[in-house]
Amino acid sequence: MEVTGHMPAQDAPRTRSASIWDVARVAGVSQQTVSRVINGKARVSEATRARVLQVIAELGYRPNRLAQALAGGPVRSVTVLTSDTALYGAAATLRGMEEAARTAGFSVGISVLERNSGQADIALRLNRPGEAVMVIAFDDAGVRALRALPADVPVAAAVERRPDDGPDDPWQIWLDDRAAAAHATRYLLSLGHQTVHYVAIPSSTSALPQRTQGWQDALGAAGRPLPEPLPGGWSPRSGYLAVRSLLADRSVTAILCGNDDLALGVMRAAREAGRDIPGDLSVVGFDDSPPSAYLNPSLTTVRLDFEGLGRACFGLLHRRLDPQNAPAVPAWSEPELIVRESSGPPPA
Amino acid sequence: MEVTGHMPAQDAPRTRSASIWDVARVAGVSQQTVSRVINGKARVSEATRARVLQVIAELGYRPNRLAQALAGGPVRSVTVLTSDTALYGAAATLRGMEEAARTAGFSVGISVLERNSGQADIALRLNRPGEAVMVIAFDDAGVRALRALPADVPVAAAVERRPDDGPDDPWQIWLDDRAAAAHATRYLLSLGHQTVHYVAIPSSTSALPQRTQGWQDALGAAGRPLPEPLPGGWSPRSGYLAVRSLLADRSVTAILCGNDDLALGVMRAAREAGRDIPGDLSVVGFDDSPPSAYLNPSLTTVRLDFEGLGRACFGLLHRRLDPQNAPAVPAWSEPELIVRESSGPPPA
DNA sequence: AGAGAGAATGTGATCGATAACATTACCTAT
DNA sequence: ATAGGTAATGTTATCGATCACATTCTCTCT
Structure with missing residues (x-):
């Protein structure tokens, strides 16, 4: 349903989707109250809440995630940096990451690394400074991207197992x-x-x-x-x-x-x-x-268990973003040898 | 490099990445001029432009795509709706889409469809009303998602070949x-x-x-x-x-x-x-x-040629978004029979 | 009855950027 | 010298939403 204008400027009516102002006007409340309703905040009576939700449904209002983010709402988007998604390891890990992020209400971006992706490139792949990132760093392009991320970026990475004497980074995760x-x-x-x-x-x-x-x-x-x-x-x-x-x-x-x-x-x-x-x-x-x-x-x-690893990676990032409220990082299965027809004793 | 505040409000200094206001102040120009520089608009002298670019490099300024989109800049993001990305067809198509979109300066979102994804779900997967969308609609979940998209969404879809008597949609593309x-x-x-x-x-x-x-x-x-x-x-x-x-x-x-x-x-x-x-x-x-x-x-x-199809699909969407400036839709290869060992004459 | 606390709601500022329009300076033609 | 047009830059409003704080009303306790 298309409605016009919004409160502060009514001199140039335009047709567009319903905004929070439209919901507020129709429901007879302020847009701050509408914000409280859609974000589950306190200080809203049950009658007001029901009325607002009714108007939201009638108008087909959909929140604008961009505006939410810009206005300082909680981080709810993540960009995945990855190499060739047609390779099983990367594809399965991405699948786990995307599923876990979507389920947690995050929108997921993807940006595929080329062999020659340069350092300056990496930051420009993010939607805004401070964007949350997950890196699938099973190859050297991924590791380079991980290193090239600016310091203000909250990041979690699925990496190749660290050597025993390697650096210890609590935001990296791997399969043994x-x-x-x-x-x-x-x-x-x-x-x-x-x-x-x-x-x-x-x-x-x-x-x-x-x-x-x-x-x-x-x-x-x-x-x-x-x-x-x-x-x-x-x-x-x-x-x-x-x-x-x-x-x-x-x-x-x-x-x-x-x-x-x-x-x-x-x-x-x-x-x-x-x-x-x-x-x-x-x-x-x-x-x-x-x-x-x-x-x-x-x-x-x-x-x-690449999918499990991907889900856990998102869990790690989620804890980094919101230590108080994020759920525990889900476990992933240990590697397991699957014996089939291609192996047997050596010839006599 | 972290800098503080911005022009209109300097009473609560906070540390964050450089904004367009910071660049403007250091370069001694308005933020509108900085915007003109980063968007390649006219009405900027060469000397001013060089000065601004220098400051941008020094401050490590990165544009905020969210703010750009909210302020009415050109559409530069797209969400891909797709089913199981581990299947070769979907994975290769996604790869083509992502590559073409990234190359054109778009940020790419991904949202994987589950079998039971409901109609109300679909719109909520988009970052904002009017978000551009590509759908990989090789299966019924994809087709359902395509149908469930609100009318205000610019969309292009890679679909199963249409039956000869099927509806003609200029924004759908397929392999024969x-x-x-x-x-x-x-x-x-x-x-x-x-x-x-x-x-x-x-x-x-x-x-x-x-x-x-x-x-x-x-x-x-x-x-x-x-x-x-x-x-x-x-x-x-x-x-x-x-x-x-x-x-x-x-x-x-x-x-x-x-x-x-x-x-x-x-x-x-x-x-x-x-x-x-x-x-x-x-x-x-x-x-x-x-x-x-x-x-x-x-x-x-x-x-x-799923990758070619994915690239072409983005090309189609790009023309839908920007008919004046988008390049021609790239061609993709026709299907080709590849004869190997698994086929031969029937037994005599 | 009066004071204090809390529930519920609203107002104004802010976020980072672009659109729309205003202003100023300079150049050219008459 | 004057008028008109254009280049270059700046100011203000706007986008949709949330934060921070203000305001009002109601309830409970002394």
């Missing part, structure tokens, strides 16, 4: 994929493999990637040979390319991959090299992306 | 997956298959899904038997379940699937039923999601 990689490696060793090779996802920092570290941890603890990690990317193709030379070596019987897409590429390269999976070669992925259970062979992989 | 399904069906027939079965994705409307329609078009035109379409969902599991009974019938030699995940499930069910792919059964997917080339067997599928 180092321990998960160690566990997956130990599983392969327990099947009888002499050692395990590793195709790595790129690190988000200059430090050794934590999944790589966990793989090395387990091999070191077992006194097994420690091969050079094979650098991969994020895609099946990069996994395929990473192992083509390695697979000529028949003594290679087990490969752990930094994500499921890498595993898919590795399995294809193995088939082309005439290696049977898991008879000749066991392949283990990471993340348990949705198609994994239906591959041929179905993929042994590590399930990571 | 009806023609693509017909083409894929004809391809399978040309391999020698007597007929083609079809596992359907859910329709976004009460009309026959357009991919289903295209499959039927091609079978009808070739005078081939027309099997009942098998209702599937969006996931591998639903594809797996959809065909378990069908695969007992050895005369079934070709299955077209409404998306790649369905194809993955179908292929798994085929293997469990002892059907060789493509020796006994050809399987064709839809969308060419990134893992398709690396599956075992690699998947024959129809490539759809």
Whole structure:
């Protein structure tokens, strides 16, 4: 329903949506009272409240979040900075963040980081100084963006697991994929493999990637040979390319991959090299992306609760914004090894 | 850099980011002049402009988009309404939308639709009356949201292809997956298959899904038997379940699937039923999601340019918002059949 | 009866920015 | 010299909402 003008200026009537002034006039109260009603504030009688809500429904009034924010209302919007949302990890984390934020009444912005996003760029991606931000910082673009945020920005970030000697930041949150990689490696060793090779996802920092570290941890603890990690990317193709030379070596019987897409590429390269999976070669992925259970062979992989992590990340930010009232940060599941068809004992 | 106060009220100094008033004071001009500089308006001397830009850089001033919008500046924000962003079609479309919008200087909001999102919900997801919106309406939740938007909302939508007798809306855009399904069906027939079965994705409307329609078009035109379409969902599991009974019938030699995940499930069910792919059964997917080339067997599928569609959708919205200045709507690629290992002639 | 406290409501200022219009100075043409 | 037009800048109002404080009325206690 369109109505005209508002109280302070009636010399140029224009058609637009109902504002708080329109509601106030029709309900016969001040706009401050309407504000109290829509924000659940005290000092409003039940009769007045009911009358105002009735008028709100009749006029189809919708609050203007921009004006609320500008006038100093509570922070109710957040921008998510993230890299490629088509990658399972980022997509699932974003899904958790968006759901939790929306449920808490926040509006959610998204801004995708490119490889070459510059420092000056980052602040300009925010709607206003002081905008709340969540960063999905699983790769170096995310980490760079996190560092480039101005000091006035309330932020929470989902990051790659910190190294044990890394800086402690209470607003960062992660999944322990180092321990998960160690566990997956130990599983392969327990099947009888002499050692395990590793195709790595790129690190988000200059430090050794934590999944790589966990793989090395387990091999070191077992006194097994420690091969050079094979650098991969994020895609099946990069996994395929990473192992083509390695697979000529028949003594290679087990490969752990930094994500499921890498595993898919590795399995294809193995088939082309005439290696049977898991008879000749066991392949283990990471993340348990949705198609994994239906591959041929179905993929042994590590399930990571990215959605849970995203929800928890928002919970952390919410506590940062409103320590008194925000609910407890929700828990997220620990990594879990999911054994399927692609892994088994080494050939006799 | 934090500075205090602003011109009209200096009796309660507070620390916050630089505002347009701070820039104006330091540069020795009015805030209107600063506004002219940052918006590239006329009536600013080169010397004044340079001075203002210098002060902006020194103070680290960042415009407040909320205030800009409230004060009547040009629309520079858009909210994307979409269903499950982990599905390839929606994720890729979103990626195209976000990239195009960001590049054009828009801030992008995202709001994920749940199955039970109600009509009253939709308007409340927008930041203000009149907010620009893009809807990814490939499923029924998206279509319902599109219908529920208030009349004052400038909107562009990526939709399932319209039926030929459907309503003509200049602000809707789609990929011709009806023609693509017909083409894929004809391809399978040309391999020698007597007929083609079809596992359907859910329709976004009460009309026959357009991919289903295209499959039927091609079978009808070739005078081939027309099997009942098998209702599937969006996931591998639903594809797996959809065909378990069908695969007992050895005369079934070709299955077209409404998306790649369905194809993955179908292929798994085929293997469990002892059907060789493509020796006994050809399987064709839809969308060419990134893992398709690396599956075992690699998947024959129809490539759809969702990213291009997303970019074009933003282009359409931009023209709706600013007919004089917005660039031409970018073209997007036509669907393309990608033949890989999963399809071949029927068994002799 | 009078004082004090609290409930309920309203007024004015503010937030950061742009639109609309006003003002001033300078240049050109007659 | 005067008039007209334009460039450049500034002032005021406005956008929709909330904060901070003021005002009024009612109830309870002494």
